Amino acid sequence: MSAHRIAVIPGDGIGTEVVPEALKVARAAGADLEAVTYDLGGRRYLATGEVLPDAVLEELRGFDAILLGAIGTPEVPPGLLERGLLLRLRFALDLYVNLRPFRAAASVGAGVPLDVAVVRENTEGTYAGEGGFLRKGTAQEVATQGSVNTRFGVERCVRYAFGLARTRRQHLTLVHKTNVLTFAGDLWQRTFEAVAAEHPDVTTAYQHVDAACIHFVESPQRYDVIVTDNLFGDILTDLAGAVAGGIGRAASANLNPDRTGPSMFEPVHGSAPDIAGTGTADPTAAVVSAAMMLDFLGEADAAARITKAVADLAPERGRSTAATGDAIAERL
Numbered sequence: 001m002s003a004h005r006i007a008v009i010p011g012d013g014i015g016t017e018v019v020p021e022a023l024k025v026a027r028a029a030g031a032d033l034e035a036v037t038y039d040l041g042g043r044r045y046l047a048t049g050e051v052l053p054d055a056v057l058e059e060l061r062g063f064d065a066i067l068l069g070a071i072g073t074p075e076v077p078p079g080l081l082e083r084g085l086l087l088r089l090r091f092a093l094d095l096y097v098n099l100r101p102f103r104a105a106a107s108v109g110a111g112v113p114l115d116v117a118v119v120r121e122n123t124e125g126t127y128a129g130e131g132g133f134l135r136k137g138t139a140q141e142v143a144t145q146g147s148v149n150t151r152f153g154v155e156r157c158v159r160y161a162f163g164l165a166r167t168r169r170q171h172l173t174l175v176h177k178t179n180v181l182t183f184a185g186d187l188w189q190r191t192f193e194a195v196a197a198e199h200p201d202v203t204t205a206y207q208h209v210d211a212a213c214i215h216f217v218e219s220p221q222r223y224d225v226i227v228t229d230n231l232f233g234d235i236l237t238d239l240a241g242a243v244a245g246g247i248g249r250a251a252s253a254n255l256n257p258d259r260t261g262p263s264m265f266e267p268v269h270g271s272a273p274d275i276a277g278t279g280t281a282d283p284t285a286a287v288v289s290a291a292m293m294l295d296f297l298g299e300a301d302a303a304a305r306i307t308k309a310v311a312d313l314a315p316e317r318g319r320s321t322a323a324t325g326d327a328i329a330e331r332l
């Protein structure tokens, strides 16, 4: 295995506790990682006022991948770090696919096995920051928040999803809200159908996002790959995490599939200030995120062994962060 240069951003709260476990397991799987740690997040902001200096962003572009723990502390106004760091990295590095896989032997809702990959568009939609205020602060105030959907942006995301479905069970579901979001929904649907015509081996379905929430709880086995927009994907993947056994196990990859720069891997969960410092955070999501990183870096074998070790490890209440990391590493 050749060495991979990775930037590590442990961040805040439990991020600093789960990331070392993820690195430990990745190395135990044989990965040769040259890791450079970056102090970014709430702590850095409170100490220096800096969120993501331009020079640091430029440095990050030079790595093979970025592994991120979690960002956010209660002392920092909500949204500041999310937009200034996390979303800025997603946009600046053109990480246009947010891939979130969910696996469970028995889903919390229906008790059936579940193996679903959600492909969430990661650089557009309502996250683009389009909108503003009219007559702010008056009784006649109006706030608008637009959704940006470009043919280019939607098509490259949908294309990735079809490609992924080809490597799995060849089924792709588009989730949107075309009955109400008539402009954005129309563009998504037309794009989806056009790309589908190039993939006759992949069967397709469409569902409104509200109905998809019900089906995800009641019959998640109907899904293989789901493709959806940024905000629907955000919400649906929290639901999926809960259904698949808890957000403590949900991993994600912010991918630049064109590989014009590094991709970024992070657990779906946040910094959990309520349990930070207790050594009880479940590192599973960070470990699986690191496995996704290895897979993307061409270490498919190490990645598969980590994923299997995680699946084989029976959940145990009260096991410490480090003990869970050790238990996964021992099963490799």
Ligand code: IPM
Residues within 6 Å of the ligand: 082, 083, 086, 087, 234, 268
């Ligand atoms: C996620 C998070 C972020 C998002 C927040 C922290 C901005 O919820 O990665 O799902 O909304 O994308």
Ligand code: MN
Residues within 6 Å of the ligand: 234, 235, 238
């Ligand atoms: Mn989210």
